[in-house]
Amino acid sequence: MRSIFFAILALLNFNLLIGQDYIEYYNFCNEGDKQIYLKNYEEALKNFNKAFSLVDYVHANQYKSASLCAAHIGNIEKTYLYAKNAILNGLDPVFLKTKDFKKFRKTEKYKILCDSISIFQKQHLLSINLNYKKEIDSLYYIDQNIIRNNKSCKGNYNIDKSKLPSNLFELDSVIFEHLLTLIEKYGFPSEKKIGYEGYSNVWVLFHHNVRLPKNSKYLPILKEALVKGEYLPRNYAWVYDQSLMFKQEEPYFYFGIALVDHLSDDKKMEIDKRRKEHGIKPLESTIVKKRGNGIMQKFLW
Numbered sequence: 001m002r003s004i005f006f007a008i009l010a011l012l013n014f015n016l017l018i019g020q021d022y023i024e025y026y027n028f029c030n031e032g033d034k035q036i037y038l039k040n041y042e043e044a045l046k047n048f049n050k051a052f053s054l055v056d057y058v059h060a061n062q063y064k065s066a067s068l069c070a071a072h073i074g075n076i077e078k079t080y081l082y083a084k085n086a087i088l089n090g091l092d093p094v095f096l097k098t099k100d101f102k103k104f105r106k107t108e109k110y111k112i113l114c115d116s117i118s119i120f121q122k123q124h125l126l127s128i129n130l131n132y133k134k135e136i137d138s139l140y141y142i143d144q145n146i147i148r149n150n151k152s153c154k155g156n157y158n159i160d161k162s163k164l165p166s167n168l169f170e171l172d173s174v175i176f177e178h179l180l181t182l183i184e185k186y187g188f189p190s191e192k193k194i195g196y197e198g199y200s201n202v203w204v205l206f207h208h209n210v211r212l213p214k215n216s217k218y219l220p221i222l223k224e225a226l227v228k229g230e231y232l233p234r235n236y237a238w239v240y241d242q243s244l245m246f247k248q249e250e251p252y253f254y255f256g257i258a259l260v261d262h263l264s265d266d267k268k269m270e271i272d273k274r275r276k277e278h279g280i281k282p283l284e285s286t287i288v289k290k291r292g293n294g295i296m297q298k299f300l301w
Contacts, residue, residue, distance in 0.1 A: 147168045
């Protein structure tokens with residue numbers, strides 16, 4: 001596994017030199033989300049447009065947010081375009097049923113969009129590595145259904161449970177080792193490579209493993225992927241802070257694992273500076289409260 005790690009890291013470092021830096025894109029999108037929260041939809045759309053002009057791949061959820069803004073200000077063409085792009089990048093079109101798109105659903109463009117949804121979905125499947133996604137989905141099933149008994153995670157897999165270890169959490173390391181092998185074969189499992197749904201499954205596999213002290217050496221892989229738009233800021237912030245928590249060290253981003261009320265204004269400014277440098281939303285975007293023995297994080301925007 002160690003040889004795979006260094007090979008991957010060298011490849012990611014090389015690609016970073018010739019690839020794009022997504023940090024500015026993330027920050028424009030974050031400002032867009034803030035303006036949506038404030039119901040300044042025109043200003044929000046300006047920020048999304050700036051973000052999209054900076055990169056070659058835009059994440060499906062960001063297209064959805066931009067489409068929502070366009071719908072609120074009555075820009076039918078942009079509503080259609082960004083909704084179409086969100087679906088092309090793998091987002092379930094159910095988002096069009098929300099109240100934000102009520103007026104848009106009365107337009108001819110909405111009917112045209114609905115008539116083409118199946119085509120866009122097929123185009124999406126053709127654009128991603130389906131074999132890679134299937135492998136990720138099977139690992140996710142083991143992570144959720146087998147190890148953590150999450151029966152809402154469905155899958156048609158024939159697993160001989162008599163061969164499973166008595167401590168099911170031992171499978172986490174098996175999953176991670178196989179994931180590293182897949183990365184060596186296919187590259188990092190980004191949304192662009194395995195789709196919105198695939199990425200929604202894979203980030204938690206990294207989270208359950210890279211946060212552990214024995215695997216902290218893999219954090220640079222996620223940092224490089226973050227900069228390249230392949231690993232999302234909120235996922236990086238959470239796994240990084242949890243890796244510090246396991247070592248009983250102070251959180252770096254204060255992302256969902258510690259209260260911030262006791263912090264000085266200067267300390268909060270320092271944390272927000274760190275967050276912005278990594279494309280992570282500022283502290284004001286969330287409410288963090290104590291719940292039982294843990295911490296509850298509510299996202300405002």
